[in-house]
Amino acid sequence: MELWFSEMHTENVRFSIKVDRQLYSGQSEFQRIDIFDSPEFGRFLTLDGFMMLTEKDEFIYHEMIAHVPMAVHPQAKNVLLVGAGDGGVAREIARYDTVKNIDVAEIDPEVVRVCREYLPQTALSFDDPRVHVYYEDGIRFIRRCANQYDLIIIDSTDPFGPGESLFTKEFYGSCHQALKEDGIMVNQHESPFYAEDAKEMRQAHKKIAANFPISLLYQAHIPTYPSGHWLFGFAAKKYHPLHDFHADNWSKLGIKTKYYNPGIHRGAFALPSYVEEMLNDARS
C-alpha cells in the first residue's frame, strides 16, 4: 500500500510526502489538525492541510526565527510568542539563561495538546517553568499589553483562517505598543517566489514598515515550505539586526545550533535583487 500526503503550493504545483501512518486527525474549534509519520521527514504536523513542521527540517525555521533577534538584543528577559503552539520557538528561546519569562498566546488548546502527545521534539519546552501558555487569540491578548516585552515572535499560520488577524495593521501597532523602547518583533513573513505568497509578503512588509523605524527581511532555506525560500521580518524600535549584532557575544554563549551561525545571520539579510525590488515597491 502507498499513502501520500499532498499540499498544493500553488494551484499548479503539488508537493507530496510518502506517509507511513496517520497518527492523529481531529477537528478543533478553529481548524483541522493532523499528525503523520513519514520515512523522509519523520513526524509532521499539518493545520487545515497546510504543512506546519516536520521533525527533519523544523530546526531551520525555529532556529532562524529565534536566534536572529536573540543575538541582536543584548538582554532579552521577557518574550512573547504568538501562535507557536508546537513549542519549537519556545524551545530555542528557552536556551538563553537571560530569558526569565516566555508567554505563549496560542488560540487553539488542541494544537498544544496534540503536539505534546505526538511531537515531544518541539513540545518539550512547555515543561519549562518559564513558559506560560495563554489560550487566546494573539490580537486580543496583545491589546492589553504595553511596554513590557523585549521580544515578540509571531509564529503564525498563513494570512487566512485563524492566522489572518496576525497580519493586520492593528496587530502590528499593538505589538509596537507591547514592546519596550528597545524591543524587537520578528514574524514569519511568507515567501517571495509564488505570486500569492509574494503578495502577502509585500502587504505584511508595508504594514510593518509603517509601524517600526527599523524593518528588514531575512531568509532561510526551508525545504517543506512552498518554494523552499522563506522569509522572516525583523522589526525594531532601536536595534539594527546587523549594526547591533555582536557575533562574539553570541558565540560565547556556547549555544549549539544546526542551521544558525553568525555567518548565516549576516548572510540571511542579503536578499535577491527581485525580492529587494518587491520590498521597495511595497514601501513606496
Add this chain to the structure above:
Amino acid sequence: MELWFSEMHTENVRFSIKVDRQLYSGQSEFQRIDIFDSPEFGRFLTLDGFMMLTEKDEFIYHEMIAHVPMAVHPQAKNVLLVGAGDGGVAREIARYDTVKNIDVAEIDPEVVRVCREYLPQTALSFDDPRVHVYYEDGIRFIRRCANQYDLIIIDSTDPFGPGESLFTKEFYGSCHQALKEDGIMVNQHESPFYAEDAKEMRQAHKKIAANFPISLLYQAHIPTYPSGHWLFGFAAKKYHPLHDFHADNWSKLGIKTKYYNPGIHRGAFALPSYVEEMLNDARS
C-alpha cells in the same frame, strides 16, 4: 483534462507541476529529452525525467553560477562551459565585454538543437559570435587543454548517466590543468538536504578540495530543484571568492540582474552549520 509532470526528489518525496502540453519528446544517443509548457513555470526542460530548467526560475541558477566567479576574476577573457547545452550560462557570461571567447563542451547535440527550438530565452546565446560549441564529452575535451582558460563552469546533470564523469577526480584534475595560473572553476554541486544528494555533495567537495588550494561552496534558493537548497562549488588557484571580490568594480559594469547582487555574493558563502560540518567531515 489534467496533465502533471512529477519528479521524485527522493523515493519518498514527489514534486509535481501542472502541464499544459508536452511540446517535445525525443530520445538522443545519450538521454531522453522533454520540453513541457506549464502555467506556473512556463516552459521547462527535463533530461531523463529530471528537471533541468524552467523559464520562471532559471535566472537564479544561471546568474549564480556565472556572476559569482566573473565578479571575482578581474579579467576573464577565455571561458569554458562544460555541459550547458541550454545556453543559459553562456547568456550570462556573454554579458561581459571583457570575455572574448566562450567554448561550450556539450556531449549531446540534440540538447542544443531542442533548446534552440523551444527555449530561446536561454539558447539565444548560441548566436553570439564569441560562443563556440564542441559536441564532445567534457572529460575528453578537457584532457587536451592546458593553461588556457580563465574560468571553467561545469553545468552538469547529476552524477549518474551522461554527467557521471564530470564528478571524477580525473576530471577535476584536468580542469586544474586547463586553467591558467589564476583560473577559477565553478560547478553545480548538488544539495545538502536529502541524504543521496548530500552524499554526492560531500564526495565532490572532497575531490575538488584535493585539487585546488581554494575550495568553497556557496548556495542559492532554486525552487524547482530538490529541497530548493542548491550548492555551487568555487575552486581557484589564486583568487578567494570573498577576499578578492570587489563589489564596486562589478557594480560599475551596470549588469542588471534579478537574483545576484554584491550582498547575495557575500551572503551565499555563509552556509548553515550542518552543511559546514558535512564539508569539514568530507575534507578530513
